Amino acid sequence: MKHLLSAGDLSRDQTLAILDSATQMHDVQRREVKKLPALRGRTVVNLFFEDSTRTRSSFEIAGKWLSADVINVSAKGSSVSKGESLRDTVLTVASMGVDGLVIRHHASGAPAQVAQWVDAAVVNAGDGTHEHPTQALLDAYTMRQRLGDLDGARVAIVGDLTHSRVVRSNLLLLNTLGAKVTLVAPPTLMPSGIAEWSAAEGFATSYDLDEVIGEVDALMMLRVQRERMSGGYFPTPREYTVGYGLTRDRLRRLGPDAVICHPGPMNRGLEISAEAADEARSAILDQVSAGVAIRMSVLYHLLGGSGDE
Amino acid sequence: MVPTHGPQPPAEASQSQTPPPGRSVLSGDDISRALRRIAHEILERNKGADDLVILGIPARGVELAQRLGAALEQVEGRPVPVGTIDVTMYRDDLRRHPVRAAQPTTVPGDGIDDKVVVLVDDVLYSGRTVRAALDALGDLGRPRAVRLAVLVDRGHRELPIRADHVGKNLPTASSERVYVRLAEHDGTDEVRIGGPKEEQR
Numbered sequence: 001m002k003h004l005l006s007a008g009d010l011s012r013d014q015t016l017a018i019l020d021s022a023t024q025m026h027d028v029q030r031r032e033v034k035k036l037p038a039l040r041g042r043t044v045v046n047l048f049f050e051d052s053t054r055t056r057s058s059f060e061i062a063g064k065w066l067s068a069d070v071i072n073v074s075a076k077g078s079s080v081s082k083g084e085s086l087r088d089t090v091l092t093v094a095s096m097g098v099d100g101l102v103i104r105h106h107a108s109g110a111p112a113q114v115a116q117w118v119d120a121a122v123v124n125a126g127d128g129t130h131e132h133p134t135q136a137l138l139d140a141y142t143m144r145q146r147l148g149d150l151d152g153a154r155v156a157i158v159g160d161l162t163h164s165r166v167v168r169s170n171l172l173l174l175n176t177l178g179a180k181v182t183l184v185a186p187p188t189l190m191p192s193g194i195a196e197w198s199a200a201e202g203f204a205t206s207y208d209l210d211e212v213i214g215e216v217d218a219l220m221m222l223r224v225q226r227e228r229m230s231g232g233y234f235p236t237p238r239e240y241t242v243g244y245g246l247t248r249d250r251l252r253r254l255g256p257d258a259v260i261c262h263p264g265p266m267n268r269g270l271e272i273s274a275e276a277a278d279e280a281r282s283a284i285l286d287q288v289s290a291g292v293a294i295r296m297s298v299l300y301h302l303l304g305g306s307g308d309e
Numbered sequence: 310m311v312p313t314h315g316p317q318p319p320a321e322a323s324q325s326q327t328p329p330p331g332r333s334v335l336s337g338d339d340i341s342r343a344l345r346r347i348a349h350e351i352l353e354r355n356k357g358a359d360d361l362v363i364l365g366i367p368a369r370g371v372e373l374a375q376r377l378g379a380a381l382e383q384v385e386g387r388p389v390p391v392g393t394i395d396v397t398m399y400r401d402d403l404r405r406h407p408v409r410a411a412q413p414t415t416v417p418g419d420g421i422d423d424k425v426v427v428l429v430d431d432v433l434y435s436g437r438t439v440r441a442a443l444d445a446l447g448d449l450g451r452p453r454a455v456r457l458a459v460l461v462d463r464g465h466r467e468l469p470i471r472a473d474h475v476g477k478n479l480p481t482a483s484s485e486r487v488y489v490r491l492a493e494h495d496g497t498d499e500v501r502i503g504g505p506k507e508e509q510r
Contacts, residue, residue: 017410020410024411024412024413024414027413032450033449035448036398036399036448038403066398300398300408300411304403304409305403305404305406306405306406
């Protein structure tokens with residue numbers, strides 16, 4: 001494994017190896033000395049062309065706890081804002097002797113393109129509305145903590161499927177792990193071509209959350225991405241909540257051992273009620289805490305060895 | 310990942326069902342007797358079981374540590390804390406091999422600060438695993454003393470490291486391989502030594 005560009009690149013064994021190592025990394029997080037020497041002398045650059053607090057900072061902490069040198073480059077205040085192309089920016093950074101390049105970009109496919117240009121290991125930290133593999137890994141990690149093996153687990157992903165990069169990564173990874181996925185969204189937020197896609201990948205779709213909610217082991221509520229919307233996807237926020245929000249009423253119909261996930265940041269009161277976010281079945285804080293461990297594990301697996309399989 | 314005690318691993322070789330090549334140098338009974346003796350040595354040196362913490366190094370050091378803990382309890386009549394310490398992230402040869410999976414580290418409740426830690430491994434060879442373990446220990450706390458117990462010392466040290474308690478000193482050529490087989494991993498207790506030729510797979 002040279003790069004992590006898509007959750008679909010990971011075999012079942014590779015996925016399980018990353019998730020298992022993350023468990024050991026998670027233990028390190030609870031120690032007084034949160035430092036492992038595994039990536040000493042290696043350099044990781046976080047190249048973020050789009051704002052992100054939790055992903056960027058968790059990659060930064062992950063790299064530092066593995067003793068790598070971590071440098072953050074954000075598009076604002078860099079030569080990118082002076083009009084430099086993606087290729088020139090990347091080659092400039094890479095020519096400084098970088099071992100790992102963590103990229104967040106607003107264009108789908110940008111990290112894959114970058115991987116063609118540089119020798120460094122490239123990690124996709126979110127590209128447009130395409131993928132966000134480390135988020136999918138930490139979601140799977142969190143669900144495994146609560147549910148055990150995900151083979152056969154029933155997972156519903158609910159909400160703004162069209163604008164979410166988490167959906168594709170989660171679908172691919174959950175498929176690899178043998179989970180049964182159902183996508184739930186209003187017709188306006190179902191991605192185009194979903195029928196062919198669901199037939200090819202073998203997942204279900206539904207427009208009716210109430211039909212699905214009693215039957216799932218894990219419920220992943222996606223954020224309504226108002227900033228990506230040019231309007232017209234649903235009449236009012238209130239109407240979205242009535243149809244697709246995790247309300248108090250729906251909470252009662254969710255199984256007693258089901259897990260509630262949300263990639264954050266949450267719109268409380270819109271896609272998820274405050275009660276749902278804060279109750280015992282909610283694993284949302286666990287997800288945040290797993291973020292660093294997963295990214296440590298990913299960086300370790302990409303940069304820790306000789307590079308041979 | 311199984312630590313290697315000879316030239317290039319085949320790590321799976323020592324786990325396979327068929328007996329590995331070479332000749333047997335320690336039987337199951339020899340291993341139990343060695344562990345019982347080491348338990349007595351540890352207690353004698355420590356003047357009892359106070360403050361002792363036994364930490365096994367994965368893979369086979371973990372089982373040996375548990376057996377040693379049981380032997381100590383049998384002698385002293387009270388439990389001695391046993392844990393594991395993974396050294397994967399601290400190895401100096403990480404970049405020379407494909408990525409190794411991290412193993413669990415479990416430190417008994419009271420931690421290791423001001424305790425007498427006994428590190429347990431199956432084979433002492435270059436000493437590099439022990440060096441990694443000492444570094445790992447430093448990140449977990451500050452023991453009052455650290456001691457080393459190994460089932461087999463096969464020589465060929467590359468670092469100034471020695472064991473305090475040795476089950477058997479086994480003179481070897483560096484081209485030979487030492488196979489430690491334990492019931493938990495391999496279905497039987499035995500130490501074998503194999504020649505270089507048998508490595509061809």
